[in-house]
Amino acid sequence: MRLTDADIATAGELALGLLDKAEAAQAHARIADDPDFAAEHAKWADRMVSMETLVQEAPSPALWSQIDAAIASRPRQDNAIIRRIRVWQGLTAASFAIALVLATLLWRQAETSSLSGQPQILVAAIGAENGRESVAANYNPQTGALQIIPISLDTADLYPELWIIPEDGIARSLGMLDPSKPAMHSIPKAMRPHLHKGALFAITPEPAGGAPDGKATGPVIAKGAIDTI
Amino acid sequence: MNAHPDAIQLAQARATRERELLSDALARVGIGDRKAFEFLYRRTSAKLFGVCLRIFGNRNEAEEALQDAYLTIWNRAAAFDRDKASPISWLVAVTRNRAIDRLRVRDKGKPVDLEEALAIPDPAPDAEKQLAEKDYARIVDSCIDRLDGRDANFIRAAFWNGRTYADLAVAESTPLPTVKSRIRRALIKLRNCLEGTY
Numbered sequence: 001m002r003l004t005d006a007d008i009a010t011a012g013e014l015a016l017g018l019l020d021k022a023e024a025a026q027a028h029a030r031i032a033d034d035p036d037f038a039a040e041h042a043k044w045a046d047r048m049v050s051m052e053t054l055v056q057e058a059p060s061p062a063l064w065s066q067i068d069a070a071i072a073s074r075p076r077q078d079n080a081i082i083r084r085i086r087v088w089q090g091l092t093a094a095s096f097a098i099a100l101v102l103a104t105l106l107w108r109q110a111e112t113s114s115l116s117g118q119p120q121i122l123v124a125a126i127g128a129e130n131g132r133e134s135v136a137a138n139y140n141p142q143t144g145a146l147q148i149i150p151i152s153l154d155t156a157d158l159y160p161e162l163w164i165i166p167e168d169g170i171a172r173s174l175g176m177l178d179p180s181k182p183a184m185h186s187i188p189k190a191m192r193p194h195l196h197k198g199a200l201f202a203i204t205p206e207p208a209g210g211a212p213d214g215k216a217t218g219p220v221i222a223k224g225a226i227d228t229i
Numbered sequence: 230m231n232a233h234p235d236a237i238q239l240a241q242a243r244a245t246r247e248r249e250l251l252s253d254a255l256a257r258v259g260i261g262d263r264k265a266f267e268f269l270y271r272r273t274s275a276k277l278f279g280v281c282l283r284i285f286g287n288r289n290e291a292e293e294a295l296q297d298a299y300l301t302i303w304n305r306a307a308a309f310d311r312d313k314a315s316p317i318s319w320l321v322a323v324t325r326n327r328a329i330d331r332l333r334v335r336d337k338g339k340p341v342d343l344e345e346a347l348a349i350p351d352p353a354p355d356a357e358k359q360l361a362e363k364d365y366a367r368i369v370d371s372c373i374d375r376l377d378g379r380d381a382n383f384i385r386a387a388f389w390n391g392r393t394y395a396d397l398a399v400a401e402s403t404p405l406p407t408v409k410s411r412i413r414r415a416l417i418k419l420r421n422c423l424e425g426t427y
Contacts, residue, residue, distance in 0.1 A: 005417045012416035015322065016387040017329060018394055018409075035313060040420075042314030045322040047423055048388040050369045054279035059292050064270055067299045071263065157334070212326045213319075215305040 003036055011037055015044030017209065021159055024209030025175040029188055032173075032214070126201045126224035133222040135177070135203065139195055144187040146174070146195070153179040158205035158218060164191070165200040176210050177203065199226050237364070251316035252309075259307035266303060273317070274299075277324045284328045284389055294331050298324040329391040372422035380415035383408075 003011075013019050014027040031038045126135040136149040153160055160179055163171040172194060175185060187195060204211070205218035251272065257265035277298060281291035301323055309319050373381050379401075386392040394412070398405040 006413075008420050009413035009416045012420060013413065016384065016416075017326070017391060018387055018412070031313075038310075038313040042318050042322070045318040045325065046315065047369070047420070048325075048385070049280070049318075049321055050365055051373060051385060052283060052389075054276070054283055056275040056279050057282065058275050059278045059295055060288075063274075063292055063296060064267070067270065067296055067303075068263070068267070070296070070300055071266070071303050207326070207330050213305045213308040213323060215308045217301065217304075 003040055007037060008040060011040040012044050014209070015041055015048070019209060021176050021208060022178075028173065028210050028214075029175055033188060033190060121229055122195065122197060122226045123229055124201050124224040124226045126203060126222045128222045133203065135222060135224075137201060137224075139187075139226070141192065141195065144189065144192050146185040146187050147182065148177055148185060149182040150177065150179045153177065153203070153222070155179065155205035155218075155221070159208055159210070160203050160221075161206040161210045161216070161218075163202045163204065163216060164194045165202055166194045166196070167198070171202060171216055173210060173214055174201075176206075195226065197226055197228055200224070201226065248315055248317070251320075252311040255306050255309045255316050255319070256311070258303060259309065266306075269302070270299060273320055276317070277320060280321055280324050281328050284325070284332060290331075290335075294328040295324070297331065298327045301327050325388065333391050369423065372419055375422055376415050376419060380412060381419075383412060384415060384419065 010019070010023075010027055014024060019027060027037075027041075031041055120141060122139045122141065124137045124139075126137060127133065133153050134151045135153055136151060137146060139146045148162070160177040162174040162177050162185075164174055165171045172191060174187065174191065177183070200223055202216075202220045202223040204216040204220055206216070211217050251269065254265045254269040254272070258269060274295065278291060278295050281294040281298070282288070285291045285294060302320060305323065309316065314322075376384075383392065383397050386396075394405050394409050397403075397408045397412070401408065
């Protein structure tokens with residue numbers, strides 16, 4: 001796809017950290033779908049570096065040993081997240097049940113006005129081990145519309161990013177969430193096959209604009225499996 | 230004075246080779262290869278340390294940021310896509326983003342100084358810079374000269390100091406949408422000049 005001037009500016013704004021959360025989430029989704037946009041985004045780092053006279057200087061020799069020790073003592077983060085999800089057993093029953101009921105009710109409310117067939121609606125209660133974070137979700141596989149209803153979601157200085165983790169165990173970003181109000185998200189076509197019964201939603205706290213390279217940097221603060229109603 | 234064509238070709242061949250080496254190393258780091266990670270560190274830490282020094286201006290904080298950056302690189306290497314980005318620009322972007330996150334946490338609540346982007350260290354002699362890089366640096370300089378000075382400063386302050394449109398709007402007492410559209414135009418102009426499509 002040939003990039004327009006507007007695309008070029010947006011890719012630059014994303015690389016420079018100038019987009020707001022919602023715009024950045026959209027732009028990140030586009031990086032996954034559009035190689036030209038992804039390449040344009042990647043080039044901005046080169047451009048910014050070539051605008052400077054950067055010194056090239058060796059860091060202190062001790063630094064490598066520290067880094068090496070840190071990776072030896074700490075398993076790779078992406079694996080750690082998946083293991084954490086598997087280890088997690090019970091969610092707080094109350095928040096889970098409330099979220100699930102809400103997810104169902106709110107979907108019914110939204111859908112009863114348009115009785116176009118009977119789509120198989122999927123729901124999930126995305127909750128935390130300690131019961132504090134809880135988010136209800138319902139998803140229409142026919143339209144790719146994902147409704148997110150945050151009940152309690154606090155990521156302090158960071159921003160909540162939603163992930164889908166199907167059976168392959170790989171977390172794929174579905175974009176940033178607005179913790180303050182319910183919102184409809186349109187799931188990109190390429191991502192839709194991953195949203196099915198049994199797949200897991202997970203939420204991690206991330207910097208503004210989301211995990212920069214599509215890999216979660218924060219811990220999973222809430223998760224929940226997709227189920228049919 | 231232009232470089233001899235053979236010298237340019239040689240520099241380009243070296244750059245391509247370097248790109249391949251780093252892409253291969255990153256791919257192996259992505260599957261948890263610590264030897265490849267050490268190779269990558271030896272090959273790129275001076276450059277990425279330069280990025281951190283540019284952002285923090287002192288060795289202590291720059292080293293902490295660099296350590297943080299390499300741990301992030303270790304964790305996320307599997308996400309590197311050699312068809313979409315050059316390895317060095319990916320590494321620079323990861324390093325810059327981690328460093329700016331740290332900077333923002335550190336400077337939360339501090340008053341904004343948009344002139345800070347100008348406070349760059351004295352240019353080091355670039356004896357080690359390759360010919361192709363030098364040629365590109367000349368193009369870059371001429372493209373920056375075509376921009377409004379305020380816009381060029383802000384673009385640099387956004388990347389290197391984590392500045393936002395809101396900061397610029399306040400500093401210039403200009404509505405945010407106005408500064409946003411002005412900077413977007415400047416980004417397009419800069420990009421088109423750098424890509425030779427102006």
